[in-house]
Amino acid sequence: MIELILTSIMTMMTPEFWISATPLILASIMTMMTAATPLVFAATGELICERSGVLNLGVEGMMLIGAVFGFAATAVTGNAPLGLLVAATSGASAALIFAVLTLNLLSNQVATGLALTIFGTGLSALVGFDYVGKTIDQIGSIEIRVLNNVPIVGDELNRLLFGHDPLVYLALLILLGSSWFLNRSRWGMILRAVGDSDVSAHAIGYPVIAIRFAAVTFGGLMAGLGGGYLSLVYTPLWAENMAAGRGWIALALVVFASWRPARVLFGAILFGGITILQLNAQAAGLGIPASFMSMLPYIATIVVLVFISRDAIRIRLNAPACLGRPFRAER
Amino acid sequence: MRKTIRLAALALASAMTLAAGTVSADKLKVGFIYIGPPGDHGWTYAHDQGRLMIDNMLGDHVETTFVEGVPEGPDAERAIAKLAETGHKLIFTTSFGYMEPTLKVAKRFPDVKFEHATGYKQADNVATYSARFYEGRYVQGQIAAKISKSGIIGYIASFPIPEVVRGINAFMLGAQSINPDMKVKVVWVYTWFDPPKEADAAKVLMDQGADIITQHTDSTAALQAAAERGIYAFGQASDMIQFAQDTQLTAILDNWGPYYVKRTVDVLMGTWSSGDTWDGMGPGMVGMAPYTNMPSDIAMMARATAESIRTGAFHPFTGPIYNQAGELVVKAGEVAADFPMLATMNFYVQGVDDKLPE
C-alpha cells in the first residue's frame, strides 16, 4: 500500500504526468460540477429555511416530488424549461404542507419533515407510474465560444468556464444571491433575526410566521429544482426513488457549511468531488478496496467538519438559535 | 421460443376446458416478491414482464399478485409468508437475499411451491432458477472489441458477487477473442440502483478513455450518460433502445416469462417438482436485443456467436483460461464446470484491469 502511494506521488512529480493528465483533470472537474449542482440547489434552499429557524428534514421527499412533476411536465409538453418551473413549484407546494403543519399547527418539525419524505416518496412513485421508461430531450450545455482564440488551453478553458449546462450557472447565481441576501439585504437581516430569536423579532414587530413561511417555501422551491435537475438534466429519466439519498446529503451540507452559503459550494464540491475522485481511482485500477473507497466521501466530510468546527465561537454565531423550535405569538 | 410456449399454453388451456370437471373452478394464485419497484426498468421490471406473460397466457386459470419493494432482511420472511397464508400456491421470490426466508417459509407451508431466483439451496417444495447472462456478456465483449478504437472498455459493476464477476470475465473473454490486448476498466458503485451515481461512473470511465460503456446495474442512466457524449453502450435487463437511439449496440434481455409460464403450467398439471434451473440462450431465458448502430459485418458476427452459444456448439468459458496471476484455470479445449467454478466465481481472468474487492 505504502509502496503504491509512493510510486503514485513520484509519477505525480513529473511534468509529463501533468501534461497528459490535464484533459482528465478538466473532464473530472466538469463531472464534479454536475454532481455538485443538485446538492447546491437543495442545500441552499434548506440553508435559508434553517436560517429562519425552521428545520425541514423533508428535503429528500421534496426533491422526489420535484423530479417526478418536472419530468412529467416535460414529457407531456416537450418543454424542458417549463418542466423545471413545474419541478420548483411542486417542491414549493410540498413545502407548504410542511409550513402549515409546523408553523400554524405547531407540529414537531423533525417528525413532520420525515413524514414529508415518506409522503413525497410515495406520491412521486404513484405519479411517476406512467412515466417510467419514457424519454425526454435533455437540456444540453450552452457552449459560448469566447476563449477559443487563446492558444493551447483555449478549448479546455472554454469548456471549463462556459461548457456546463445552464443550470450549473443558475445554481451558482442562486447561491451568490442567497449569500448577498443573508448578509447584505435588510430582509436577510430580518430573516436571521427571526431565526436567532423569534420572540424578540416578534416583539420588535416583524411577522415571524410570515417570514418563516417564505423561507420554508423557498426551501421547497430549491429542493424541487434540485430534483428537477436530477430527472431533467443529470439523468433524463424518471425512476422511483431516483434521488437515492441526495436530500439527506444536502441536509448534512447545510450543517457542514455552518449555515453559510459560500461553504455550501465548498461542501458540495468536496462531497461530489471525492465521489468522482474515488470512482476515478477505481477506474485507474489503483487497487484500493472499493468498499473503503466508497466510504471516503462520508468520512472526508466528517473530518473536514471537525477541522472547521474547532473554532466554536464562529460556529455559534451562525447557527440559528431557534432552529427546530416552534413559535407561537404570545400576544 | 415464445411461440412454442404459447402453443403449449393454448394446448393446456383447451385440455383444461375439456377436463373442466376434474379441475376445480378456483384459479391458481401465483405470487411474486420483488426487490424493487416494477418501474425500475431493470431487474424487477424484467420479472414483472414475466408475470404479465403468465397473466396473458394463463389468465383464465391463474391469478397473479406481487409485493414490491420488499427489502432483503427482516421484512422478507413476512411478505413471503403472507402470500402463502393468502392462498398462493406458487410463489416466486426474485432476489438472492430472499434465500433463507424462502426456505423458512417453505418449511411452514409444505403444500405451497416456491421458486427462488439466483439462489443455491433447494428443498422439496423450493426450486431455484437463474439465467446464464454471461452468455450475452460474451457476445457484448466481442462487439465491444470490434467497435472500440481506444481499446478501453468501461464496466460499471454493482457488488462483487459471482454473478457480476462472471459477467466481467465473460465480457473480457469475448473481447480478447477479437483483440487480445483489450482493456476493461471496472468501477464498483456498491449499489444496484442509483441513477445519478451510475451516470457519474459512466462519465468517469469515459473521462479515462473508455469508448464503450457496459453496466451491471439496473437503471438506464449509464447508457444515457454515454449517449450524451455519443459513446456506444449496452442496455441491461431489457431493451433500452428508446434511451439511446443512436448509441445502444444491443442489450441483454432477461426473459423470465417462458420459465414462469412453464412452472405455472407444471403446478396446474400437478407435475411440478423441485430442482435447479440455470438456463441461457438455448431455452430462451437470455435474449439479445437487436444489434443496432454497428456495421452489418459486426452484427453478423455477433449473431453467429449468439447462435453457436444457443445451440450449445460453443461455451463462453472454453479453455485455455488464465487467472490474473497467470495460472491456467481451464485447460485448452475444456469447458469450465458449472460447479464450483462458474457458480462461485470469485477471480478475474487475465487482462482485467482491476483488483477484485475482497
Place this chain on the structure above:
Amino acid sequence: MLRLEPRSTQSLSAAWLSPMLALLLTALTGGVIFLAMGKDPTTALYIYFVEPLTSSSGLSEVAVKAGPLILIGIGLSFGFRAGVWNIGAEGQYIAGAIAGGGLAVYWYESTSSFLLPAMLLTGILGGMAWAAIPALLKTRFNANEILVSLMLVYVAELLLVHLVQGPWRNPQGWGFPGTRMFPDAATIPLLFMGKRVHLGSVLTLAVPFIAWFLLARTRFGFRIRLFGSSPLAARHAGVQSNRIIWQSLLIGGGLAGLAGVIEAAGTIGQLMPKISPGYGFTAIIVAFLGRLHPVGVLLAGIAIAVTYIGGEGAQISAGLPKAVTGLFQGIILFYLLAFDLFTRYQVVMPSRQTVQ
C-alpha cells in the same frame, strides 16, 4: 380568528381524542384516495388498520416489526428531550448487529448458553461505540452531531457490506454475500411454533417501563429534561452539557445497537448486506409521535408497525401499489402530528379584549 391558548394542565380527554380525530380524518382522506384508485374504501381501510390485528400471525408480525422501532425510538427520545439530534440511529443499529453478530460468526459451532447474552451485550456496546463517535466529536471538537451521525450511517452500511462479502462471508455460501446462519446458541428463541415473535419482543416490552422510571423518577432523568427545556437553567444548576451529550448519545446508540443484534439473532438469523428496512429513520418519527414519552413511543411504534403490515396486506389482497402505502402513511403522520396541537393547546373563542 380563533386563538390558541396553551393548556395549563394536560387534558386526558384531548390526549385520547386527538389521535382518534386524526384517524377519522385519515380514514376519510384514505377513502377518497382508494375510491380514486378504483378500490372499495371500507375494504381497503379494513385491510390497512384492522386485518393485521385480527390473526395471531398478524399480531406476531406487528410485534416483530414494532420491536426495533420501539427500542430505537425510546433511546432517541432521551437525546431529543435533551436537544441532542442523533439522526444516525440506523448506523448504530447496524454497528450493534455487526458487533453482536460477529460473535456468532466467530463461534459458529458454539453451543454455549453464554453466547447469546454475550452477543446482546456486545451489540449494545457496538451501538454505543458508533454513537460515541458523534459524542466525542461534538464534545471535543464541537462538530455537529446531525451531520456526523448521519454520515456514519452510510459508513456503517458499507462496512457491513464489506464484512459479509469479505472476511465474514460464509465459506459454503457459493461466493454470495452473507455470513453463515447463526448456530442455535446464537439465535433468540421463538415464543410460539410457526410464529416469528421471539423472546426479544418480551425484552422490548420491558424497556419503555425502565425508561419511564429513569426519566420520571431519577435525578438523571430530571437533568435530561431540564437540559432540554432550558439549557441555561440547567447550566446554573450545575448540569454539564458534555455529560448530557455523552449520556443521551450512548443511551440512543446502545438501544439501537440492541435492536440491531436482536434483529440479526432473532428475526434474520445471520448477517447479510441489508439488515434494516430503515428502522433507524422510522424510529425518529415514532419517538416524536409518542411525544418522547416512553409509553407514547410504545404505542406509536405499534401504530406505525400496523400501517406497514397493513400496507403489505393491501398490496396482496387489494392490489394497491406500495406507493399508495407511502402516500397514505405520510398523510396519517401529517394528521397525527397536526392534531397533536390539541393536546398542548386549546382553541378559545376570542373575546373583545384579546382582538385588537
